[in-house]
Amino acid sequence: MTSAAGNVKVLFSSLKSTYVATPMKLKIVNLYVFCTLCTAVIQVVFVALVGSFPFNGFLSGFLSGMGTIVQAVCLWMQVIPKNKEFKELSLERAFADFVLTNLVLHLIIMNFL
Amino acid sequence: MDLIKSDFMLQLFEYRIAAAMIKKDLIASILEEKYQLLRSFQVLGIRREELITCSEVEAVLMSSTSVKDLFYASKCGETLLCSFQESALKTTVSRLLSSLDNTEALLDIHFSLGTLAFLKVQFPVALNDPVSIFQKIKVLSAEDGSWKYNPDDAGTSAKAAGTALETMGDLISLAGQAFDDAKIRYLKGVASKLFEFLEKYDDGTQFIDERPLDGLYGGGGPLAATSQVVKGVAVVASHTSGHIEVPAERVISVAKFFLTAGIHGSLLDMFHVLDGLGVLDKNRFLVPVILSVRPSVLSLSAKEVFKISTTTVLGSPVSATITLRKAVRANEKEPFLLNQVLESDETKGVHNLNDILNKLDIGSYDLTFKVKILEEGRYATEPITIRRVLVTGVASIPEVEVGVLDSDTGSTDYVKRWNPMSKEVVSLYATHLQKLYFGLDILSPRQEQFIPHQAFLKLKHETKVEHLFLLKPSGKKLELSLNLLGLVEKLNYLSGIYTIDLIVGDVAMENPVMWNLGTVELDLPEPPEGKVKLTSQAESPFKYGPRPEITHMFRPAEKRAPPTLSNTFLALTLVPLLGFLVGLKLLNTNMKNFPSSGLPVLAALLFHLGIGSILGLYALFWLKLNLFQTLKLLALLGTVLTVPGYYILSHLADASAPKVKSA
Numbered sequence: 001m002t003s004a005a006g007n008v009k010v011l012f013s014s015l016k017s018t019y020v021a022t023p024m025k026l027k028i029v030n031l032y033v034f035c036t037l038c039t040a041v042i043q044v045v046f047v048a049l050v051g052s053f054p055f056n057g058f059l060s061g062f063l064s065g066m067g068t069i070v071q072a073v074c075l076w077m078q079v080i081p082k083n084k085e086f087k088e089l090s091l092e093r094a095f096a097d098f099v100l101t102n103l104v105l106h107l108i109i110m111n112f113l
Numbered sequence: 114m115d116l117i118k119s120d121f122m123l124q125l126f127e128y129r130i131a132a133a134m135i136k137k138d139l140i141a142s143i144l145e146e147k148y149q150l151l152r153s154f155q156v157l158g159i160r161r162e163e164l165i166t167c168s169e170v171e172a173v174l175m176s177s178t179s180v181k182d183l184f185y186a187s188k189c190g191e192t193l194l195c196s197f198q199e200s201a202l203k204t205t206v207s208r209l210l211s212s213l214d215n216t217e218a219l220l221d222i223h224f225s226l227g228t229l230a231f232l233k234v235q236f237p238v239a240l241n242d243p244v245s246i247f248q249k250i251k252v253l254s255a256e257d258g259s260w261k262y263n264p265d266d267a268g269t270s271a272k273a274a275g276t277a278l279e280t281m282g283d284l285i286s287l288a289g290q291a292f293d294d295a296k297i298r299y300l301k302g303v304a305s306k307l308f309e310f311l312e313k314y315d316d317g318t319q320f321i322d323e324r325p326l327d328g329l330y331g332g333g334g335p336l337a338a339t340s341q342v343v344k345g346v347a348v349v350a351s352h353t354s355g356h357i358e359v360p361a362e363r364v365i366s367v368a369k370f371f372l373t374a375g376i377h378g379s380l381l382d383m384f385h386v387l388d389g390l391g392v393l394d395k396n397r398f399l400v401p402v403i404l405s406v407r408p409s410v411l412s413l414s415a416k417e418v419f420k421i422s423t424t425t426v427l428g429s430p431v432s433a434t435i436t437l438r439k440a441v442r443a444n445e446k447e448p449f450l451l452n453q454v455l456e457s458d459e460t461k462g463v464h465n466l467n468d469i470l471n472k473l474d475i476g477s478y479d480l481t482f483k484v485k486i487l488e489e490g491r492y493a494t495e496p497i498t499i500r501r502v503l504v505t506g507v508a509s510i511p512e513v514e515v516g517v518l519d520s521d522t523g524s525t526d527y528v529k530r531w532n533p534m535s536k537e538v539v540s541l542y543a544t545h546l547q548k549l550y551f552g553l554d555i556l557s558p559r560q561e562q563f564i565p566h567q568a569f570l571k572l573k574h575e576t577k578v579e580h581l582f583l584l585k586p587s588g589k590k591l592e593l594s595l596n597l598l599g600l601v602e603k604l605n606y607l608s609g610i611y612t613i614d615l616i617v618g619d620v621a622m623e624n625p626v627m628w629n630l631g632t633v634e635l636d637l638p639e640p641p642e643g644k645v646k647l648t649s650q651a652e653s654p655f656k657y658g659p660r661p662e663i664t665h666m667f668r669p670a671e672k673r674a675p676p677t678l679s680n681t682f683l684a685l686t687l688v689p690l691l692g693f694l695v696g697l698k699l700l701n702t703n704m705k706n707f708p709s710s711g712l713p714v715l716a717a718l719l720f721h722l723g724i725g726s727i728l729g730l731y732a733l734f735w736l737k738l739n740l741f742q743t744l745k746l747l748a749l750l751g752t753v754l755t756v757p758g759y760y761i762l763s764h765l766a767d768a769s770a771p772k773v774k775s776a
Contacts, residue, residue: 032693038688045682093766
């Protein structure tokens, strides 16, 4: 047992050390994704408690969370240095895409709200 | 004139009444209308002196310059049998002759020749050039036998052809020697061909329809057109010897058309019908003969007899032998009488049908007659005629059987034979477990079983609520069986005393009955819970008064979360945002790349402000604006945003590019 627990501890610490090495930009994006996910989960819990009226309100909130998560993941994919595909496109261009798509998404979300 | 009235000639009675009624309204000031009234009275056999006198006619003939007035004046003179002197009318004649030379119009020629033909009866009149006049009329004809009124008319019509025939007939009477056989044959051909223009109604009558061209030259509808065609043929026939090929069946149909035309109070329509009938009554080509059966509703109790006559359209008798081919009861197949030659009273042309009277029972019969006229060439009749007659009589109902039966077993608890002769009434008692029974026989005058059209039983409660039931024939008896168990609901659970009335009637019954048979006391159970026992007062407001108002029921509002819970969760959703900021701090993020001076600062600030303003616009969109306004403003802000955005991002790209390149 102890060996298993010890193995888990070693696993965690190795993970942690590797993670520190990731670039700052990616860490920010990961954090963003995580927080947005929490927001969406809280909304789902609310609906489970109270019932789905008004349904479109729930949908717009939940889907906006999902939408930004997807966009953030796209940004993440474009920012990774090891990624060969997106070498031509600069980081700034990726960021601009992220901003633009976010704005469009939020327009639609507000309409639906 | 002792007219024998035919079935159709009932209408002539109406015309007579109409004619008598216009006694007071002789305001016809136009000569044409005066002539129409005169002619109508002539056909009906009424003498009216005050319409116009011969001296008035002469005055018109001497002084008028309109050929139309001259024509109608001469027609009035013809009807009144006036006579005039040549000396007075010499100028008129010469005026007419010169107008004939100058005109090409059919109606003008018609009026002129008509006047001259009338005047020729009084004194000799000679035409200048009859052949050219004939040519002038002929040139207006068309291939198919119809005619124009003027050389430049677009269409043709049969009515114009009728007018042309009448005109040419007048021409023959004025200058007969100019007409050789060829021309006569041509005229007769035109006359025969005209009958092909006849159109049919569903009831078998035929008529000449009016064409649009006729509307331009006086109109008058199908009555005027048919009457004009018949007149034209008659005038040609009267001035030529011999026979015009005219199909007998069509002449009969035209006669029926006139006899059954509906006159709706128009004196002009009446004139056309009477004019046409007057021509058909006496003419030289073919006179239609009408068979009539009188009376069409025969009453056995009044001991009436059938009188059958063959007459012309105006009622003059025509000798013929009539055979009753068969007499069939309506809706049956088997004739009960065959081939009976009717005995006739020769003096009046009336035939009797007495033999069948003792075989007739009440009801409708179809009688088929065959007519053979003694003078075949001049008269036309339908070979086989069918007439429907209704025989009425007194039916008798000897007794009515009234009973109360048990529902389940059918055994009679009470039965009574009610006699209409006696004064007593039945008084029954029944509960909902029983059945009421009514049965009766109806006998015709010949003691046969008779089923009437209407046989009802009426139950009327003391509160005046009525219920009607039909008595149905079973075998030859009329019966009604009321199962009270099933009727309880229909009677609205009303117990009490009901009066019983029997109502029987039929078109052939001269004595319809409504008898009060008595009363029945019904004992019905109480209505079940919730069902209101309607009295007659309660029923009527719902039937004839306003209904209760219907209020709309809105959908109930959805359940919403209590405000405290909602607010808690609102706060909870903001927590991850804070968590994001805290996390950023923990990660030791910095803003080192933010430009510090110069244009980049401005651009960066504008960029962030721009994004913020767009988000603010979205908030406004949610709160206040609609999509169109938002899109307009978004377009504006978006374009504004792209400038600094592009600038700052490219600036950052350039700033970091050397680093990448160097690395």
